[in-house]
Amino acid sequence: SPPKLRWASDGDAEADGRNSAHSEHPSKDLETAICGTPALIPSRILPLLHSIAQKLVQDGNQQSCYKIYRDARRSALEPSLRKLGVEKLSKDDVERMQSDALEAKIGKWTKYLQITVKLLAGERKICDEVFEGISFNKDQCFTELARTGVAVAKTLLSFGDAVAKSKRSSEKLFVLLDMYEVMHEVRSEVEVIFQDSFCSEMREAALGLMKLLAQTAHEMFVDFEELVEKDTSKTNVHDGTVHPLTIRVINHVKFLFDYQSTLKLLFQEFETGSDTESQLAVVLTKIMQALQNNLDGKSNQYKDPALMSIFLANNIHYMVSSVRRSEAKHILGDDWIQIHRRIVQQHAKQYKMVAWGKAVQTLSIQVASSSGTSASSDLSSSGVSRAMIKERSTAMVACCVNF
Incomplete structure (x- = not known):
């Protein structure tokens, strides 16, 4: 296993x-x-x-x-x-x-x-x-x-x-x-x-x-x-917040920076002639990518696409903000931070589209005028029945509950 x-x-x-x-x-x-x-x-x-x-x-x-x-x-x-x-x-x-x-x-x-x-x-x-x-x-x-x-x-x-x-x-x-x-x-x-x-x-x-x-x-x-990539821990995060695996891996990476000089000695033992800092950056980048890959897999546990997006946005945001506040930013570099900030923004945008799309659609009440050439904001003259308003309101409540 x-x-x-x-x-x-x-x-x-x-x-x-x-x-x-x-x-x-x-x-x-x-x-x-x-x-x-x-x-x-x-x-x-x-x-x-x-x-x-x-x-x-x-x-x-x-x-x-x-x-x-x-x-x-x-x-x-x-x-x-x-x-x-x-x-x-x-x-x-x-x-x-x-x-x-x-x-x-x-x-x-x-x-x-x-x-x-x-x-x-x-x-x-x-x-x-x-x-x-x-x-x-x-x-x-x-x-x-x-x-x-x-x-x-x-x-x-x-x-x-x-x-x-x-x-x-x-x-x-x-x-x-x-x-x-x-x-x-x-x-x-x-x-x-x-x-x-x-x-x-x-x-x-x-x-x-x-x-x-x-x-x-x-x-x-x-x-x-x-x-990290093959971790199969079954902890479920039902609300899309930061997964325990993310917290633990990031803490692990932070602890590693207490040993930065020792790790460089290790790389000198096995990577003679190489830049030890670049070797450290390569391994840390792979660890962070492995965590991201694992999170992608864990996100598939969500049946709701909105929760899937917010889960990924929250976890990658946690990774980025943790790196920015630690010595890891000097090793991983600004490019890594900027790339992953854009990934967070993409997931956040996807979340908004999926989560609020139904709600916006529900609230969109087209009011057709009797002549078909204009729309009135006055519900009493638009031909919109109270039953339709009640139906739309019920649907909106259902969207919020599901959300």
């Missing part, structure tokens, strides 16, 4: 989907961890540690230096990571979650990932500075002291993979864009943290997740056009 769009409730449709993913405030421990990450070791201490390490290695105590540094930094790093309380969740766990719960988890996931990367990047920087210019296997030392951090990172990447591979729905696009945006932000730090051969697996896993999120989000964004 044709696909149906999966949405949050109508009340949720008016809320900003992006903010909901970040609605939960971090715990006090998490706030402490965020505040504590910049100063892992005071910068004035680093030259002293470098001198001590250099002396130990020169004296042949490389193994002792290795063990002391590894254990000391591990004991400092691990408590901060444990405070995060990262839990391992499978694809099945993700698919069983309600959308609100999943958004909350992803909101935490983005924070945890940023903190974990910040902590590991700080430790990598310290390790590089302490052992700079010293004949010492600092990469292996870092890998061992960061073992817990690597395990946390693996769990976080595993969750991201589960979300990307779980069942797709239109509202999930926004959380995927959140995740992709964060992965893109930490990419350069990830490449530095896991630069050596001991950590190559983690580096490839992180870059692989970013590509998977990009691919999935890109496909969902492009496929949204088909979902």
